[in-house]
Every structure is written in C-alpha cells, then in structure tokens.
C-alpha cells in the first residue's frame with residue numbers, strides 16, 4: 001500500500017493551518033503537502049511538521065494567492081524573469097521545509113511559443129536545482145480553462161524532450177479521469193514517469209470513495225506498477241475532514 005499525505009490547503013480547513021499537521025497525523029497520514037505555503041513563515045511550518053512526525057512532500061511554485069491568483073507563469077512568454085525569481089523563492093521555502101517535490105506551475109498560454117517557454121524555464125529550473133525533484137501536472141480544462149498543461153501525453157512528451165532526471169510527472173487521478181475519461185488507463189500509460197500522485201473523487205472533487213474512480217483498485221495498481229512515491233489526498237471534504245476518511249487505508253476514519 002502506498003504512503004498517504006494530506007493536502008493541507010484543502011483538508012482540515014476547519015482549523016488554522018498550523019493545527020492541521022497534528023490533525024493529519026492523528027488521522028493516519030504520514031506526510032503533508034501545501035500548495036502555496038508562502039503566507040506562513042517556513043520555520044513555523046517546518047516545526048509543525050516535525051512535531052507531528054510528518055514528511056513535507058510537495059509545494060508549488062508561487063504565486064502565493066491560492067484563492068485568487070493565477071496558476072504559475074512557467075509557460076508564459078515574456079515572464080521569464082518573474083518565473084526565475086518565483087522559482088528561487090520556492091527553492092528557499094523548499095529548503096527550509098525539506099520538501100520532497102516542487103510542482104512547477106505552467107500558467108495560461110497556448111501554442112508553440114508557450115511550449116518553448118515552458119521547456120526553457122523548466123530546463124533552467126532543473127539545472128538551477130539539480131538536487132530537487134520538480135514535477136509538472138496536467139490540470140483539466142473545465143477547472144482551469146486556458147491552462148497550458150492540460151494533457152498527459154503533452155506532459156510525457158515535454159518530460160522526454162527536456163530529458164533530465166529531476167523532472168517528472170505529477171499524476172492527479174482526478175484530473176486524469178476528467179482529461180482522459182479513464183484514470184486507470186492513464187496510470188498504466190504514465191506510471192513510469194510519475195513522481196507524485198494526488199487523488200480525489202470524480203465527480204465533485206470530494207472524498208475519493210464511491211465515485212467514478214475505483215480507488216481500492218487504483219491503489220492496488222500503484223503497488224503492482226512498483227510505484228514507491230506518495231499519494232496525496234487533494235480534495236474538498238464534504239463535511240468535517242475527519243468524518244470523511246473511511247477511504248484511508250490504515251487510517252483512524
């Protein structure tokens with residue numbers, strides 16, 4: 001069975017951020033991720049993770065505003081300088097938090113110039129931080145219209161083109177199902193390049209149980225394919241988070 005992490009941007013939001021770490025550990029998670037941790041001093045986040053005995057698994061490149069900001073700039077021509085300073089800010093945070101992965105967000109752009117920009121920015125970032133694992137994640141166009149990286153085959157193609165060991169796929173089964181119609185088939189196709197997995201139910205992006213993705217079968221497929229990374233719960237709980245954790249293998253729900 002994979003190791004599970006709680007996405008603290010979306011889970012346990014009924015309490016302040018620094019209290020969510022202990023709640024996640026009590027529920028049976030072994031790790032955490034925060035999409036945009038930039039509003040809270042890294043040392044406070046790090047202390048909370050250590051005190052709860054949790055690994056810090058993933059964070060995103062800025063912008064810092066989860067509620068209203070765009071999703072990155074890496075594929076947007078003309079914003080290369082901003083991308084670089086954002087990336088360095090992410091690196092400083094990631095160092096303080098000992099984060100396993102940084103998700104480099106593409107932003108909103110289309111066409112060959114956007115692709116060339118994304119490749120150039122990712123290549124620069126990979127060389128800048130050769131010791132850090134970088135991920136790219138296709139987001140479904142219904143939730144993120146106009147987002148550059150909206151296709152799994154495109155992500156695979158980009159990873160192959162850049163061809164460095166520290167860039168891999170962030171496979172979010174919720175987006176995979178909405179983009180391809182079959183998260184399990186998408187997993188079989190892309191397991192080999194995946195560094196990080198996220199889960200949520202379809203439809204609705206709620207608890208990963210009882211929807212169109214058979215999660216017990218998906219977890220078995222992860223094991224069968226030899227996946228050794230993390231699986232992060234990244235969904236909007238229907239009620240109090242702890243009351244919806246019956247799906248978590250070995251958890252207290």
Ligand SMILES: O=C(O)[C@@H](O)C(=O)CO
Pocket residue numbers: 035060071103137139172175198234
């Ligand atoms: O799936 C998502 O929405 C996230 O993993 C993300 O990083 C978007 O900000």
Ligand SMILES: [Mg+2]
Pocket residue numbers: 137172198234
């Ligand atoms: Mg995701």
